[in-house]
Amino acid sequence: MLTRILMLGLTVGLIAAAQAVELTEEQRAAIEARIAPVGEVCLQGETCGGVPSAMGAMSAGGDAMAAIDGEATYNTACLACHASGAAGAPIVGNAESWAPRIAKGIDELYNSGINGIAGSGMMAKGGRADLSDEAVMAAVDYMVENSQ
Structure with a gap:
């Protein structure tokens, strides 16, 4: 009796396994989409998504800012x-809201971006501790250039 139960269980398991393999391309694509990574982890010195992480900002010529987008x-x-x-x-893009900030000077804006602003929602490096100071400064430059 026990042997028959084990055989039945094994048979059911094999049938289930065989059915799992017989997926359509659409089903496989749907599964791949569900289990696809939602992000990536960058180690110090690597570049992820075009943004250098801390210590990875130097270009071959040594000019950190030239290598950062x-x-x-x-x-x-x-x-x-x-x-x-x-x-x-x-x-x-809102020049009015940026004007008093820009008036404080670029060094103050860099400091706010890198270190955050106490008592506000501005976290150090926008909450991205993996960013180099140079990457944050380049982002600040981009925002200022597009908000004057």
């Missing part, structure tokens, strides 16, 4: 707040 950094780290005004963030 401020717009790419903005798009990956700053856009959520600076396109919507979340937590009081000045919206890129």
Whole structure:
């Protein structure tokens, strides 16, 4: 009796396994979409999504800022707040909201981006600790250039 139960269980298991393999291309694509990675992890010194992580900002010629795409950094780290005004963030392109900030000077804007602003929603490096200071500065430059 026990042998028959085990055989029946094994048979059911094999049938289920065989059916799982017989998927249409559409079904396989749907499964792949559901289990696809939602992000990536960058190690120090690597570049992910066009944005250098800390210590990875230097180009072959040694010019850190030339190797950094401020717009790419903005798009990956700053856009959520600076396109919507979340937590009081000045919206890129709104010269009126940026004017008093720009008047404080670029060094103050860099400091705010790199270190955050206490008592506000502005986190250090926009919450992206993996970003180099140079990448944040390039993003600040991009936002200022597009908000004057």
